[in-house]
Every structure is written in C-alpha cells, then in structure tokens.
Amino acid sequence: MFDRRKFLKLAAALAAAFGTKGLSQPARAALNDIDPRTVPKLLYLQGLSCTGCSISLLQADSPSPLSMITDYSQLVFHTDLSATSGAQAMELINSFIDGQAGDYVLAIEGAIPAGMPEACIIDHKPFADYLERAARTMSGAVAIGSCACDGGIPAAEGNPTGAVGLAEFYRNRNINQPVINIRGCPVHPDWVWHTITHLVLVGNPNLVNGSPRVFFERRLHELCPRYYDFQEEIFAEKLGDRGCLFRLGCLGPITFADCPTRWWNGGRTWCVDTNAPCIGCASPKFARQKDLPFYRLSEGKGRNS
Amino acid sequence: MQVDIGPITRIEGHLNVKTTVENGVVTDARCEGEMFRGFEIFLRGRDPLDSQQITQRICGVCPYAHAIASSTAQENAYRLQVPPNGRILHNLIQGANHLYDYLLHFYQLCALDYVDITAVLEYTGKDRELSKVRDWVKAEIDSGKRYPAAPFLPRLSGKYLDNRDANLGAIKNYLEAMKMEQKANQAAAIFGGKFPHATAIFPGGCTQEARVDLIVPYQSLIREVRDFIHHKYIPDVLAVAGAFPEYWDIGRSQGGFLSYGHLPLGPEPDSRRLLAPGVMFDGQVEAVDFNQIRQDVGNAKYSSPSNLRVRDAAITPQPNKRDAYSWIMAPRYAGQVVEVGPAARVMVDYAQGHNPEIKKLVDRFAGQAGIQPTQLNSVLGRHLSRAILAAVLADFLLAESQRLQPGQPTMASIDPPASAEGFGATEASRGALLHYIRIENYKIAKYECVVPTTWNASPRDDQGQPGAMESALIGTRVNNPEEQIESKRIVRSFDPCLACAVH
Numbered sequence: 001m002f003d004r005r006k007f008l009k010l011a012a013a014l015a016a017a018f019g020t021k022g023l024s025q026p027a028r029a030a031l032n033d034i035d036p037r038t039v040p041k042l043l044y045l046q047g048l049s050c051t052g053c054s055i056s057l058l059q060a061d062s063p064s065p066l067s068m069i070t071d072y073s074q075l076v077f078h079t080d081l082s083a084t085s086g087a088q089a090m091e092l093i094n095s096f097i098d099g100q101a102g103d104y105v106l107a108i109e110g111a112i113p114a115g116m117p118e119a120c121i122i123d124h125k126p127f128a129d130y131l132e133r134a135a136r137t138m139s140g141a142v143a144i145g146s147c148a149c150d151g152g153i154p155a156a157e158g159n160p161t162g163a164v165g166l167a168e169f170y171r172n173r174n175i176n177q178p179v180i181n182i183r184g185c186p187v188h189p190d191w192v193w194h195t196i197t198h199l200v201l202v203g204n205p206n207l208v209n210g211s212p213r214v215f216f217e218r219r220l221h222e223l224c225p226r227y228y229d230f231q232e233e234i235f236a237e238k239l240g241d242r243g244c245l246f247r248l249g250c251l252g253p254i255t256f257a258d259c260p261t262r263w264w265n266g267g268r269t270w271c272v273d274t275n276a277p278c279i280g281c282a283s284p285k286f287a288r289q290k291d292l293p294f295y296r297l298s299e300g301k302g303r304n305s
Numbered sequence: 306m307q308v309d310i311g312p313i314t315r316i317e318g319h320l321n322v323k324t325t326v327e328n329g330v331v332t333d334a335r336c337e338g339e340m341f342r343g344f345e346i347f348l349r350g351r352d353p354l355d356s357q358q359i360t361q362r363i364c365g366v367c368p369y370a371h372a373i374a375s376s377t378a379q380e381n382a383y384r385l386q387v388p389p390n391g392r393i394l395h396n397l398i399q400g401a402n403h404l405y406d407y408l409l410h411f412y413q414l415c416a417l418d419y420v421d422i423t424a425v426l427e428y429t430g431k432d433r434e435l436s437k438v439r440d441w442v443k444a445e446i447d448s449g450k451r452y453p454a455a456p457f458l459p460r461l462s463g464k465y466l467d468n469r470d471a472n473l474g475a476i477k478n479y480l481e482a483m484k485m486e487q488k489a490n491q492a493a494a495i496f497g498g499k500f501p502h503a504t505a506i507f508p509g510g511c512t513q514e515a516r517v518d519l520i521v522p523y524q525s526l527i528r529e530v531r532d533f534i535h536h537k538y539i540p541d542v543l544a545v546a547g548a549f550p551e552y553w554d555i556g557r558s559q560g561g562f563l564s565y566g567h568l569p570l571g572p573e574p575d576s577r578r579l580l581a582p583g584v585m586f587d588g589q590v591e592a593v594d595f596n597q598i599r600q601d602v603g604n605a606k607y608s609s610p611s612n613l614r615v616r617d618a619a620i621t622p623q624p625n626k627r628d629a630y631s632w633i634m635a636p637r638y639a640g641q642v643v644e645v646g647p648a649a650r651v652m653v654d655y656a657q658g659h660n661p662e663i664k665k666l667v668d669r670f671a672g673q674a675g676i677q678p679t680q681l682n683s684v685l686g687r688h689l690s691r692a693i694l695a696a697v698l699a700d701f702l703l704a705e706s707q708r709l710q711p712g713q714p715t716m717a718s719i720d721p722p723a724s725a726e727g728f729g730a731t732e733a734s735r736g737a738l739l740h741y742i743r744i745e746n747y748k749i750a751k752y753e754c755v756v757p758t759t760w761n762a763s764p765r766d767d768q769g770q771p772g773a774m775e776s777a778l779i780g781t782r783v784n785n786p787e788e789q790i791e792s793k794r795i796v797r798s799f800d801p802c803l804a805c806a807v808h
Contacts, residue, residue: 041455046318046319048340048342049318049365049804050317050362050363050364050365050366050368050804051317051318051364051365051366051804052362052364052365052366052368052501052502053365054365055365055366055501056365056500056501058483058486058487059487059490059500074455075455075456076452076455076456077455077456078456079312079314079315079316079318080314080315080316080317080413080414081314081315081413081456082314082315082455082456083314083315083417083422083456083457083458083459083460083461084314084456084458084459084460084461085310085311085312085313085314085315085461085793086309086310086311086312086313086461086788086789086793087787087788088459088461088788089312089314090312092452092455092459095451101451101452102451113341116341116622116624118606118624118625119340119341119342119622119624119632120319120339120340120341121319121321121339121340122312122319122339123309123311123312123321124309124321152362153342153344153359153362154342154343156347156359157347158346158347158349158350159342159343159346159347160343160346160347160622161341161342161343161622163342185362185502186365186501186502238716238718238719239507239509239512239716239718239719240510240511240512240514240714240715240716264494264498264499264500265487265490265491265494265499265500266487266491268491268494268495268522269491269494269495269497269498269499270498270499271498271499271504271505273498274496274497274498274504274505274511274512274513275505275512275513275514276498276504276505276512276513277504278504279358279504281502287355287358287359287362290350290351290352293351293352293354293355294352294354294355294358295352295354295355297354297719297720297721
C-alpha cells in the first residue's frame with residue numbers, strides 16, 4: 001500500500017478537491033498545514049461510468065463549493081467541470097500521465113472494459129492505455145465507487161465488455177500500484193472524506209477488502225435501527241411496510257457499510273428509512289448474479305427459484 | 306480540413322465530434338459515442354423488479370427518470386393500479402431532480418463557455434466569496450504552475466461576456482447554484498431514499514410514506530430553489546442571451562420534435578400530463594405512436610439487424626465494424642430525424658396551447674428577446690426552454706405536494722406475472738425516454754431503452770440522414786477551426802449524456 005508520504009499526498013489531493021468543512025478541528029488544522037502550492041494534483045478520469053459518483057461528491061455538506069475551488073482546489077482535470085476540452089484537454093491530461101507536470105494522484109470512476117478495449121475510448125485511445133501509462137508516473141490511485149473498485153453494474157453477469165475494477169485490471173497486468181477502494185453505487189461523499197481524515201491524523205487506515213475498515217467493517221444489518229424488529233420478528237410483509245425488510249430481500253445482512261448511522265443527502269434520508277430494502281450497492285459482488293435478485297416478494301414462485 | 310473536437314468536456318461521458326471545416330464553416334459533423342456497457346444484454350434473464358434499480362445506473366445524473374420509465378413500463382406490464390399518492394410521489398421525486406439538472410446544466414456545464422472567469426481579478430467589492438475567488442485565481446496565476454486555476458483554466462479562445470458586473474454575478478451564482486442543486490436533490494431524496502440512485506421508487510408507487518414531517522421539508526427546500534430560479538437563473542439566462550443574441554440563430558436542428566409529455570396529473574396510465582405529449586413536424590403536432598420508432602445501426606458498431614422496432618430490438622456489439630463511427634444507434638420516428646429535450650418539450654406543448662404557463666412564459670421571453678417561438682430551436686432556445694420549464698415545474702411541485710393525502714397508501718401491491726410486456730415513457734431532463742420490458746417465465750426476456758441522447762447525438766441513419774446534433778452543427782461558422790468554441794456551445798446546448806445514449 002501507500003507509504004506515509006504517499007498517504008499524505010493523497011489526503012491533501014482529496015482534501016483539495018472536496019473541501020474541509022465538517023471535519024474535526026485537529027483534522028482541519030492538519031489539512032490547513034498543507035501548503036496548497038505544493039499539494040499534489042488530482043487527475044480524475046472516467047471509464048465505464050454513469051457519473052453518479054461525481055454527482056454524489058457534489059452532494060457533500062462539505063465541500064462548500066467555495067473552499068473546493070479556492071482554498072484547496074488542485075483538481076487539475078475533471079471531465080464534468082473543466083473549462084478546457086479537445087486537444088487542449090488532452091495536452092493537459094497527457095502532460096500529467098507522461099510525468100511532465102509534477103506529482104499527481106489518479107482518481108478513477110467507472111469500470112474498465114478489459115475484454116473489449118474499444119468500449120471506452122478517450123482521444124482515439126482505449127481508456128486502459130491511460131491507466132497503464134499512468135501506473136508509471138502516479139503517486140497512487142483511488143477507485144471511487146463500485147464500478148472502479150470491482151466492476152460494479154457494468155460487470156454484471158453476462159456483460160459483453162469484460163468489465164473489471166482498477167485493482168483487478170492492474171493485477172492482471174502485473175502492475176504493482178496501490179489502490180484504495182471506496183465502494184458504493186454511488187459512493188457516499190463522507191466515505192471519501194473521512195478516509196482522508198484518517199490518513200492525515202493517523203496514517204495507514206486498516207483496510208478490509210481494500211477499503212477503510214472504519215466504514216465497511218460492520219454489516220449494515222447489525223447497525224440497522226430495524227435490527228430490533230428483526231430480533232422481535234416484526235417483518236415487513238410487502239413493500240412500503242415498516243418493520244425488518246429481510247423477508248423482502250434486504251441485503252443488509254451481507255453488505256458491509258455504515259449507511260444506518262451515516263444517512264445520505266445531508267443526513268436527511270437513507271434507503272431503509274424509506275422502507276426500501278438495501279440492495280447491497282457497497283458490496284464487492286453488487287448486482288453480480290442474475291440468480292440473486294434485489295427483492296424476494298413471493299418465495300416459491302418460479303421467479304426466485 | 307478535418308478536426309476532431311473531442312473529448313468534449315462539461316457533458317456526461319465520452320463524446321467526440323469529427324468535423325470538416327472549409328473556409329471557416331463546418332461542412333460536416335459526425336457524433337462519435339465512444340463508450341458501450343451492454344445494459345440490454347446483461348438485463349436478460351434477471352428478475353423484472355431488478356430492472357428499475359439496474360436501469361437507474363444507466364445514468365447517475367438523471368437516475369430518477371430511468372427509475373420512473375422502468376416503473377411505468379412494469380406498471381403497464383403488470384396492469385397495476387397506482388394509488389394517487391404513489392403517482393404524486395413519483396412526480397415530486399422526478400420533478401425535483403429536473404430542477405437540479407437544469408441548474409447543473411446551465412451553471413456547471415455551460416456557463417464557462419460564456420462567462421469570463423478572469424473578470425474576478427478586477428473585483429473590488431466586499432463580498433467574501435468573490436474576494437476569496439479573486440485571491441485564489443491571482444495566487445494560482447502568479448504561482449508559475451503549468452496549469453494554474455484548474456479546472457477553470459485553461460480555456461478555449463473566443464468571445465466571453467465583457468460586462469464586468471454580469472461576469473461577477475454569474476461567478477457568484479455558479480457557486481450558489483451548487484448549493485441549490487443539493488437542496489433540490491435533498492428534496493427528491495426525502496421520498497426517493499437517496500440521490501443518486503433511489504431505492505424507494507417502484508412500479509406501483511413509492512415505499513416512502515406521505516407524512517407531514519416529510520412534506521414540509523420538501524416544500525421548504527423546493528421554495529428555496531424556486532426563489533433562485535426566479536431571481537438568479539432566469540436573469541442569468543437572459544443576460545447571456547442579451548450578450549450573445551446571434552445564438553438564437555445558431556445550432557438549429559433539421560427535423561421534427563418529439564416529447565412524451567411530462568408528469569401525469571392522475572394515477573391512471575392515460576392521465577392528462579402537465580406538459581403535453583406529441584410529435585411535431587413542420588409545426589403540426591400528432592399523437593405519439595411507439596410503433597413508428599425504429600432504430601438503425603448501419604453506422605453504429607453493432608452486427609444485429611438494422612431498422613428494428615423497439616419491441617423487436619436486438620443488440621450484438623461489433624467493436625471494429627467497418628465504417629461504423631459510433632456506439633450510439635440512430636432512432637428515427639416514421640423514418641424522420643427528431644430532436645428531443647427541453648426545447649422539444651416546450652414547443653410541442655406550446656403548439657397545442659396546452660399549458661397556459663408555458664404559453665405565457667414563451668410569449669413573454671420571446672417578446673423581450675425579439676424572437677419567434679420557432680427560434681427556440683437554437684442554442685439560446687434550449688437554454689431558455691430549460692429556464693421556463695424550471696419555473697413551471699417549481700410551482701407545480703409545490704402545488705402537487707399539497708395534494709398528498711397523509712396516511713393514505715403510496716404503493717400498489719406487486720405480483721409480477723409469468724409473462725407480460727409493457728412500455729414506459731417519460732421525459733428525462735434531456736428529453737424523451739422510453740423503456741420496454743418483456744417478461745417470460747418470470748424473467749426479463751427483452752429490455753430496451755430508447756434514450757434522449759440516442760436521438761440527439763445519433764449518427765447517420767441507413768438513409769444517410771444526420772442526427773439532430775449533427776445537423777445543428779453543419780453550417781456553423783467557426784473562428785478557430787482547431788478549437789471551435791461555437792460548435793461546443795451547440796453540443797452543450799443539447800446537454801448530451803453519453804452514459805444514457807450508449808448504455
């Protein structure tokens with residue numbers, strides 16, 4: 001994994017991109033100690049993605065958009081925000097990947113079509129080529145969201161492109177580069193956030209399946225406010241009911257994520273609070289198998305047998 | 306000369322446009338969709354209820370539109386009776402998502418084509434945010450970095466707004482719009498479960514309840530966004546129009562307009578809609594018939610048969626197909642090219658005199674700008690249409706939320722049959738969205754999505770007709786053929802989403 005120097009660089013780059021409001025005072029102080037002029041840059045590229053993770057990152061309480069673009073921004077390229085485009089954009093991207101523009105951390109959203117390179121092209125070259133070249137010059141990589149981590153939806157059973165996540169892509173090419181996996185479809189902005197906090201304050205976080213243990217070590221089911229309902233066997237019988245959603249197919253028991261204590265969209269909501277079963281979007285095997293549907297509405301009828 | 310102007314940024318996804326420029330005029334344009342994931346292939350054999358969740362992942366910018374289209378297709382297939390609350394909640398979720406999307410498009414995706422970000426260097430006032438931006442841009446430019454003030458610089462050469470106050474106001478609103486987008490999405494997520502990718506939307510309604518403690522924060526958030534739309538967004542659109550009036554005549558697509566109509570006003574499948582459906586050729590509007598839609602793949606990278614109806618669709622990727630230049634198929638309505646999106650929604654409704662608010666706002670703004678309503682088919686027309694729709698939607702959502710009946714059901718009970726088929730049509734913020742599902746032996750046998758950007762950014766069809774965006778580019782005068790800021794303004798006015806177009 002990253003050495004401490006690389007961790008600090010990654011932390012600073014991510015802080016630069018996403019702001020610092022909402023962090024504890026010591027964490028803010030640590031980040032503020034980093035001179036923005038020397039912060040490594042974050043090069044954000046997308047593969048087989050839906051841009052959902054980028055959109056989710058814009059939903060964070062922090063960044064305040066202002067701190068993102070003034071105090072800390074070193075987001076050198078992001079396809080959804082950059083003013084540049086075309087040949088000018090490619091010159092910028094290539095100058096980083098070729099090692100001519102200084103240190104940078106690669107942020108990847110989306111899967112890689114390992115079996116069909118033509119299925120994701122940037123400037124007439126396969127996305128995979130950029131990842132291989134970047135491996136020689138980057139300080140490290142962060143995989144943002146389930147597609148970049150494990151292939152996600154594009155890697156669902158029967159996918160025609162051979163989609164994989166970044167770590168597997170590098171492993172298959174014998175490229176030894178550290179990748180931090182932050183799963184979720186989409187990723188929760190805090191998960192990206194507090195990873196940075198930990199990196200800055202403590203150093204290497206404990207990882208489980210390549211992801212920070214602090215968010216992904218416990219099953220959603222254990223943390224769920226409806227765990228009491230489960231124990232008391234108060235089950236929702238049909239969609240829209242309150243009670244434990246396990247019998248409707250809730251994947252909380254096999255999903256490692258802290259949604260029940262964190263909540264989403266400014267802390268206003270999360271899936272189970274709207275009586276909707278967890279579909280396991282932060283699981284490495286999210287959506288993978290056809291015979292493991294998201295919902296079990298009526299056992300014993302042909303559809304789930 | 307031939308110039309590729311991609312990768313085009315500040316859109317969703319991977320798009321290149323291959324242009325031919327002669328004497329400063331674009332004489333040919335080919336939209337190259339450069340990504341393929343295969344949703345319609347890996348949906349086969351899955352549980353039908355998975356499709357609402359999986360198709361949302363076609364697009365993380367407008368996932369709710371796919372959730373609604375999939376749910377509607379399944380309601381159609383299962384013959385579900387949706388309770389009134391269920392339909393209202395679908396509308397509240399999807400409508401709030403549109404508000405966010407219009408603001409995101411104008412400010413984060415398009416504004417940097419018109420606003421001079423360096424104008425902030427001249428700022429001398431006391432606004433804290435603008436002062437910080439000024440100091441930051443100055444420090445970045447002075448730093449000697451290779452790429453200072455990214456992602457706002459570098460930028461293409463071209464004419465930008467030269468009015469200092471207009472620039473400064475737009476920069477401030479660029480920042481504030483992000484906060485408003487969050488609020489719109491929070492409102493949607495109150496009932497949707499989370500954003501992006503809602504879990505509470507289902508065929509038959511919504512699993513969230515209609516409770517007063519949810520309705521009140523929803524209304525409060527939408528009111529804040531509504532104020533921004535009226536006091537900032539609409540004036541900013543008009544300011545850009547005032548400074549770049551030539552764009553009422555640039556970027557006109559050649560063909561018809563298609564809208565499926567937006568937001569049903571009752572639970573029944575054939576309910577009247579807030580915005581009327583229709584297909585319009587030469588100013589004449591007809592009812593939409595899904596059987597008139599066929600998809601050509603002559604120039605798209607598939608080996609499957611061309612010119613198939615939606616329910617007969619087949620998809621076999623062929624990455625190195627000779628002469629094919631895009632992963633995007635070419636859908637056509639009765640063999641003709643149509644544009645979809647906000648301008649199509651507004652023009653199709655206006656031509657039928659359907660929604661009095663649409664008529665009022667079109668007449669008012671067209672009058673102020675001195676244009677004809679037909680000039681909504683233009684770069685500025687698409688921007689103004691979004692602003693008009695945002696204003697109409699915000700009012701509608703506040704009224705619609707008042708119609709919820711707390712304590713009454715929000716969901717129909719679902720019991721998918723062994724075999725069935727259904728269509729679901731709605732309007733994503735980017736335009737007409739159609740899903741088709743066929744179920745056999747309790748599994749998905751066929752799933753097909755005909756998506757807004759598939760219409761707009763389609764390649765040539767088998768007859769050689771260019772797609773809507775290609776036709777809007779051809780004939781454009783460009784000052785710098787290598788960069789073509791003019792062409793990129795046209796492309797962005799369509800708000801293309803490649804993840805949607807090639808799913």
